[in-house]
Amino acid sequence: MKIKNIGHLAVLLIPIISFSCKKDNSIQVIDIPIEATEVARIKYFNFTAGSPSVNFYANGVKVSGILSNTGSESTAGTAYGAVYPASNYSVINPATYKINGIIPSTATANANVTISEVNSNLEKGKYYSLYTGGIYNSATKTAESFILEDVLPPNNASNMVAYVRFVNAIPNGNSPMTLVIKNAVSGLETVVATGIAYKAGSVFVPVPIGSYELYVRYSASGINIISRNGTTNGVVPFLGGRTYTVGARGDITITSATAATRPLIDNTANQ
Template identity: 55%
Template sequence: MKNKYFLIPAVAFIISIFLYSCEKNAVQIIDVPVSGAQLKFFNFGVNAPVVNFFANETKVSAALSATGVESGTTGVAYGTVFPAINSYAVIAPGTYNFKGQRPSTATSDANLAISSLSTAVQDGKNYSLYLAGIYNSTSKTIESFIVEDALPPVDTSGGYVRFVHAISNANPLNLVLKNNVTGVETVVATNIAYKSASSFVKVPFGTYELYCRYPNSATNIISRNGTSAVSVLRANTYTFSIRGDITVTSATAANRPFIDNTPNR
């Protein structure tokens, strides 16, 4: 499968054989593998406002702009991911201050960074950066963390899945996949704590219900089943992340505990 990558411009960013310059808010999409560090950005901070993600002072998530003027309504909203498709944004390797920042044209808190995380990213590696926890409306801050996406080799005999825990008020959890046809349950991640990720594990391709359970318990704490069951396709790789507030019991509230399915490749 051919991956798409979003190439992010910045001063003196030289990616592979590409030398380019363009306006700060532009995002280029290319269809060939490139060198650099590759990132996905998740706004999974409960009650967090729309943000754009920055590496130092360079925007790395944005809608394309014909005028160079940033939109105050577009960006990465709660529960969404950039890039949304099975691709990554690409930047030069190095140490960055990654920020979740309010749009410059937002009607409130314009340009305010609600999260900040200083970390190094390496050439040829993939990463996922999460806003997580519960937004503090007084300090106007949210937690963030980053995990490496150690993608397995493409394997046409099955698919690969992993589990990321992004609910700040939930204890460590297991992730269980239940095959919709056979009914067989497989524990694919064990005792994963907040701000942590499991390794990718291979599972047969098929349709699965997803359940989060506390270790040594058969009780489903978070479920994704019925019409929201997920398909695992051969040769594909998926991250199942949890977000929300574990104390919410409503089945429809936006901040309820939820299992997200994001294809990595």
């Protein structure tokens, strides 16, 4: 499989993100010198149900953010259900990190409050996904978080199929979960992963190119507990040579069809 990040590697020796052209010492510029052949790569998912928007910091250095033209840090960070970066991965020097999710300094409520923390050793040449997960505790202003290594298909993997895995970020399911995808044209069902516990993820498996409905079930049951199809929030396309993470998030006890914290199925392109 071709790795689609050539454009990223060409600019690794310049600042990754700059928030403003104005001089403002309250705004931290994300500027980590990185050698292109010596990096780790990481995505940041804010999947804690009810979480405020956050920016992520690695050993105190800001590693995610939203562009601002005001001279002040944007009040928007990575919102609940969002991913940074939206496509591909960000780069980071290999090292051991304490990674925190912190509410933006300009937020109207709880500015600069750290809501999550996880420690991990990020190794050269490897890919990772950091998740905030579970349910936000508004009293203590805390969220759980975890990191998974993303073992992507090799460079010579086929471009005639897509590659899909499943991650479970729901803390209060009754048992481990299974992901089933259903071809929206043929109706054929394929089990992508089974027995996936909270804070765990499956391996990437090849699936035929096409448009799919997504269903999450408890592994011991054939009953759908979360659905994503044409009558909910839409089918998803799986394109040849691309890798995707299907994630389950939310509060399993919520039955409302419109509540923001209801159980949902997310589909994110890793590459």
